[in-house]
Amino acid sequence: MDLSDQLKNLFPDHVPEASDDSAEETSDIWLQDEPIICKYEKRKGKPITILEGYNGAIEDFKKLAKELKQSLSVGGSFKDEKIIIQGDYRDKIMAILKEKGFNVKRVGG
Template structure:
């Protein structure tokens, strides 16, 4: 296997090496989660790339990954179906768009229906 040639420090993935023993690298960036009334979510359903199976996708969440996963878990439990959280999207199995919109509106989120 050939080794990749490094042309600049950016090729190292953003890490900086230091000889200072007291240097503290703060790698974790915390993204503050907006309150539900300031969130603008979009609910759509899709079947592309899923073998023809329909899923409901919730996009537009602004906040930490932990809060997004918690919201996804709550939505999956309320609908009684499976799903996942990927690429800042909540994916719920089946066409539950109207039910999810009602649940999110009760939680205080601004939800917009996208698509047919």
């Protein structure tokens, strides 16, 4: 007797919910009309990538910053409505954002 049979014996009236595996993942991040600006700078001799120009909620932008840092395996921060990523990752960041449906504009180099 496997686990599902044991559960049926314990809860005979329970009807399992139909799981819809074909549903696509929808991003709960608000998309905007204006492009996000992706800049490259050097601070104290070290390269950084700056993302700015997001019009949505600050919590969504913080969530986007966390996703970018985790997917690139780099450090960074969120300050003054800007995402600061350590290193020059403009191409990778732009690819990730375009995949999510954002318009991105490259500035500076």
